[in-house]
Amino acid sequence: MPKAGSCLFAIGYFLYTRTRFGRYYHGKDIAKGKEKYNEDGHTIIEPTMFDKLEITPIPIALDNYAYIVMDTESNTCVVIDVGDEEAIMRFLDKMNVIPAAVLTTHKHWDHSAGNAGMRKRYQGLKVYGGYGDNVPDVTHTLMDIEQVKFGGLNFTAIHTPGHTVGHVSYLLDGQALGAPDCLFSGDHLFLGGCGRIFETPPLKMLKSLDIVGRLKKDTLVWPGHEYAVNNLEFACHIEPENADAQARYEWAKAKRERRLTTCPSTIAEELTYNPFLRTDKDSIMKKVTTLDRTDDTTVLVPPDDEMRAQVLAELREQKDAFKYIQ
Numbered sequence: 001m002p003k004a005g006s007c008l009f010a011i012g013y014f015l016y017t018r019t020r021f022g023r024y025y026h027g028k029d030i031a032k033g034k035e036k037y038n039e040d041g042h043t044i045i046e047p048t049m050f051d052k053l054e055i056t057p058i059p060i061a062l063d064n065y066a067y068i069v070m071d072t073e074s075n076t077c078v079v080i081d082v083g084d085e086e087a088i089m090r091f092l093d094k095m096n097v098i099p100a101a102v103l104t105t106h107k108h109w110d111h112s113a114g115n116a117g118m119r120k121r122y123q124g125l126k127v128y129g130g131y132g133d134n135v136p137d138v139t140h141t142l143m144d145i146e147q148v149k150f151g152g153l154n155f156t157a158i159h160t161p162g163h164t165v166g167h168v169s170y171l172l173d174g175q176a177l178g179a180p181d182c183l184f185s186g187d188h189l190f191l192g193g194c195g196r197i198f199e200t201p202p203l204k205m206l207k208s209l210d211i212v213g214r215l216k217k218d219t220l221v222w223p224g225h226e227y228a229v230n231n232l233e234f235a236c237h238i239e240p241e242n243a244d245a246q247a248r249y250e251w252a253k254a255k256r257e258r259r260l261t262t263c264p265s266t267i268a269e270e271l272t273y274n275p276f277l278r279t280d281k282d283s284i285m286k287k288v289t290t291l292d293r294t295d296d297t298t299v300l301v302p303p304d305d306e307m308r309a310q311v312l313a314e315l316r317e318q319k320d321a322f323k324y325i326q
């Protein structure tokens with residue numbers, strides 16, 4: 001992929017996000033996923049159950065996740081990020097459930113291409129996206145901290161710009177469901193990583209990462225892609241002495257060898273090994289070559305937001321250029 005910020009990248013990105021070319025390109029990824037994994041998908045489908053809540057990651061294309069979120073008391077169902085309506089409908093038909101709504105984290109086709117098909121199949125379906133993101137085929141746009149409720153499922157749309165300008169992470173209130181809060185973080189926060197910063201300055205992404213980093217520590221993180229192994233390999237490269245990163249990396253590799261999902265993690269866990277949530281740590285800053293350090297010692301603590309944004313931007317660049325063993 002051309003470097004973000006280059007002219008070639010800007011043209012490609014415009015075509016991907018604003019034209020049918022992007023839809024076509026995503027269709028190719030769905031076909032590649034089917035060729036590689038048949039109808040089974042990249043990950044074995046397994047629900048996580050709580051008292052009155054059931055969350056099922058659905059594998060889409062090569063590494064995307066959509067999520068079926070069920071309030072099992074009122075039998076109300078919401079789908080997050082329909083990148084491929086066929087995969088979702090197949091699962092909903094099996095469960096004999098009609099969804100109450102679709103929540104879309106951002107406009108990229110691998111998170112939204114199925115919105116049109118879902119609306120066609122389920123008449124009157126509400127499809128939500130973030131204000132200012134131009135998500136295809138939405139019926140409602142949500143402002144920052146706006147709440148939407150379906151049965152016992154109470155979501156707050158948290159604007160987390162960075163990956164896209166109107167990216168939303170959805171926070172599900174777990175209390176009434178006998179579960180921890182759940183964050184559906186799309187391409188904002190991943191297990192061990194964060195999304196590429198396509199549409200805002202790094203400082204805005206930093207502030208969005210700070211928002212999710214301040215959520216309750218037991219909040220479960222359900223990201224938009226299965227990227228854990230690569231992300232953690234990079235995390236171990238950045239902080240080789242970080243035992244939490246190393247242990248999580250080994251754990252993730254073992255999970256993926258059996259085609260099991262690595263979701264969810266918790267905010268508390270992410271804070272221990274995710275380098276993009278640790279831009280204030282000296283061990284991370286040491287790896288950033290563009291920082292203007294006044295001497296060789298650890299004089300940069302505590303770093304201000306601008307300095308942390310610089311760390312974040314360079315970390316992201318290093319990750320984009322990183323050569324994975326996997």
Ligand SMILES: [Zn+2]
Nearest residue numbers: 106108163187
């Ligand atoms: Zn995206």
